[in-house]
Every structure is written in C-alpha cells, then in structure tokens.
Amino acid sequence: MASIDLNLLTALDVLLAERSVTNAARRLGLSPSATSRTLARLRSVTGDALLVQAGRSLVATPYAEQLADRVHALAQEARTVLAPAPGHIDPALLERLFTIRANEGFVALFAPALVAAITKGAPRVRLCFAPKPDKEATPLRDGTIDLEIGTAGASAPEMRSQLIFRDRFVGAARLHHPLLEGPITPQLYAACGHVVTSRRGVSKGPVDQALHDLDLRREIVVIVPSFLDALNIARHSDLIALVPHSCMSDRVMMAKGLQSFDLPVPTPELAISAMWHPRFDADPAHRWLRQKVMDTCRRVS
Template sequence: MATIDLNLLSALDVLLAERSVTAAAKRLGLSPSATSRTLARLRSATGDPLLVQAGRSLVPTPYAERLAGRVHALAQEAQAVLTPVARQIDPQSLKRMFTIRANEGFVALFAPALVTGIIEAAPGVRLRFAPKPDKEATLLRDGTVDLEIGTAGASAPEVLSQLVFRDSFIGAVRLHHPMLAEPMTPRLYAACCHVVASRRGVWKGPVDYALGELGLQREVVAIVPSFLDALNIARRSDLIALVPRSCIGSNNVEAQGLQGFDLPMPTPELAISAMWHPRLDADPGHRWLRQKFVSICRGAT
C-alpha cells in the first residue's frame, strides 16, 4: 500500500467520466499538462492505455469500460472514509440501539423520562438498560456498553466522562418513625439500627467515618444489593436506610410510606457522571445521545 496513491483513483474516475484531459483537469483543479502526467501514471500502474485517441476525443479501452463502475464506487467510498465526520445529525433519521449500564435505582428514577424524551426526539433509537454489578470498564472497552452511569472510578483512565448531576446521601425511615419526634443529632442517628446498600457487601462508608470522628458508631444490621432494597426494608421496619437524595428527592415519598431527612453530620457529595470509551467520542449519534441524556437527567433532579 505504500506505493499506492489514492489521488490516482479519483483522477481515473474523473477521466473515465469526462473522456477529456482538458475537462478532467478543470474538475480536478489541475493543469492539462499535470492531468496528462497523471494519465500516464495510471497507464503505467494498470498496464493498460485506458483512454486512447479517436479523432478529437478520447475513448475508453475495453478494460477501462469494465473498470469504470468499480472505480467510481471505490472513489466515492474512499472520499466518504476520508471525509471528517459530520458533527450534526437529524435525530429523526437516527436508527440505532444504545446500551446504557446503570444501577437499578438510577433506572427506576430516570428511565421513564429518558425513554420518553429520547424516543420522542429520535423515534428510530432503541434503549437497552443493562445491570451494573461492578465498576469494571471491560464492557465499555469492548463496545458492549455505549454509556455507563455512576461515580467515576480509577480502573480505566482512558474512559471519558461528563458530570450529569451532584447528589448527596440522606436518611430515610418509615412514616411515624419514633426517631422523627426528636431533633436529629449524630448521637440519635448512631443509636438506631441501619440498613445499607452495597453491591460488594461493604459494611462501612463515608457516614461511618464521619461518625467515627465524633467518637460514634452506628449499628448496621443488614446489607442489601441496592438502594431500592434498602428503602423497601425501611418502609416495613424501624431501620434507617442510607440512600442518595435522588432516590426519593423528586418523588412523593410520603405516598411511598417514607420520610427523608438530612444527615446530622457532613458527608462527601456524590458526582454522578456519564462515561464512555474514547472510540465513541466523535461519533455523531453517540454525541447526540450524551447531550440529550444529560439534559433529561438534569431536568429530572
């Protein structure tokens, strides 16, 4: 391939279409003498005269006639491959399946608005929500997942991300929980029994470290895989669930039989991001999905 000049392909396509060195030179933006030299190079490369004189015009050889259709298709394809990707697309004409990896709490809260908003804008788009049992970036790297939602990790430094929204932890208890009758303090919070959500079964987190600085320790009596599981247990017991504010912040929590409350000690914010592999960064369809996705999520929080 080092000896192949793709400019020759485009030149041959124009020469076969025009059957005139002068006319081809105008289309190619070259002088007639330069175009004649290009024709000579093409004859040398193919081993065929390609175009021969017939009176005042040029006519293709049988080989050139057989080649014309293939040359035109190849020239068009090469031009398409080597043309910069269009930055704007028409969502109405976009037909594509996107796989989004997120935990079930995010899906429960945001999927209805995402499906409605994205499909209204792009009727040919299909969304597939995949579970997120871990933070491994393998599925982003191999193309199985198009977009991942969560807190950015350090396992895949090449993965790109965009902040979707900021979140924070709150407590959630059943309605009429005895704890609600008193002002919330770190000591009162620590004295209750707790249910936490952890995919990896981890007992301690930022809340425990904040309590530890005050010389306090809470009693975690149950660990469940998801925040929705934690809320379900809190609804039916006296346990306190620790969940992101987004899990219940925009819903009618009283209708769910729950009451949310601010934690009585500061804890770090959660940065919820959309993550994707660099191979998709310039893809116009994926770019549109990211922009629409972030816009809908921010509007729902």
C-alpha cells in the same frame, strides 16, 4: 498496500469523465504534463491503453468503458470514507441500540422520563439498561456499554465524563419512626439499627468516619446490593436507610411510606456523571444520546 495509489483512482475517474487530458488536469489541479504522466501510470498498472487518440479528442477503450461506472462509484465511496465525519444526525431517522449501565435507583427514577424523551424524538432508537455490579471499565472499552451513569472512578483514566447533577446522602425511615419525633442528633442516629447499600458487601463509609470523629459508632444490621432494597427494608422495620437524596422524591416517599431527613453528620457530596469511551466523542448519535441523558436527568433531579 504500498503498490496501490488511491490518487490514481481519482485521476482515472476524472479522465474517463472528461476524455481530455487538459480538462482533467484543470479538475485535478495538475498541469497537463503531470496529468499525461498519470495517464501513463494508469496504462502501466491496468495493462490497457484506456484512452486513445481519435483526431483531436480521446476515446475510451472497451475495457475503459467497462470500468467507468465502477471507477466512479469507487472514487465516490473513497471520498466519502475519507471525508470528515458528519457533524449532525436526524434523530427521527436514527436506528440504533444504546446500552446504558446504571444502578437500580437511577433506572427507577430517571428511566421513565428518559424513555419518553427519546422515543418521542427518535422512535427507531432502542434502549437497554444494563445492571451495574461493579465499575469495571472493560464493557465501556469493548463497546458492550455505550454510556455509564454514576460516580466517576479512577480505574479508567482515559474515559470521558460529564457532570449530570450533584447529589447527597440522606437518611430514610418509616413514617412515625421514633427517630423522627424530635431533633435528630448524631447520638440518636448512631443508636438506631441501620441498613446500608454495597455491591461488594462493604459496610463502612463516610457516615461511619464522621461518627467515628465524634466517638460514635452505628450498628449495621443489614447490607443489601441496591438502594431500593434498603428503602424497602426501612419501610417495613425500624432500621434506618442511607440513600442518595435523588432516590427520595415526595412521590416515592409517600408511595413507600417513608420519610427522609438530613444526616446529623457531614458527608461528601456525590457527583453523578455520564461516562463513555473516547472513541464515541465525535459520534453524532452518541453525542445526541448524551445530551438527552443530561437534559432529562437535570430536569427530573
């Protein structure tokens, strides 16, 4: 590409439109002598005179006439490609498939409201909710995933993130569970059987560390891959589930025959964030999606 000067394309477009070196120079912001030298370069690279003298004016050669429309279109396209990206979009005209990676709990709680909000304002947008078996960053890097929802990890430091809402862990038990009959102490809580959620099959977590500090240990009876699985098991047994508070709306609890309770030991707060690859930072469609996710999730949570 070293031999190709795109400035010549713009100059040729203006020269063919003006048919005057002086007028073309004014539009190009050059001196007439510089514009004459540019015309000489154009004649050299094309092998055609392009514009020739006819009295006091210039006329285009047949080859230049053939080029005029193509040159104008190319010059316009080049200017469009090299111009700043558009800063806004019309959601009603947006046609795009967005893939969001999130766990089952998020999809169950937030997807209905998010789908309603997006389809109302952008009827041509399509959503795909992808499973979240791990926090592997490759799908975000290669564009397979547009947006990930969850707790931010340290494995992909280049990823952008924005806090959506803060959450905390709570306990969940079936209605009329013996544990719910009085004050829930660390000792009573630890004495129960427990169902925990882990995609990797890990049973220990912050609750276990807090109990360990009190010389207590809980019995993990079941490990499941999703919070919804944990709630379903707790509903049909005496096991205690550990889930984010956002999973336990009053409507969900009543429908599932469950009751939530505050844990008798302290656990770290959960920061639920949206994460994306930096190449989407300035993309107006992606920015629109992110804002819709933020607004909807904060309202629902």
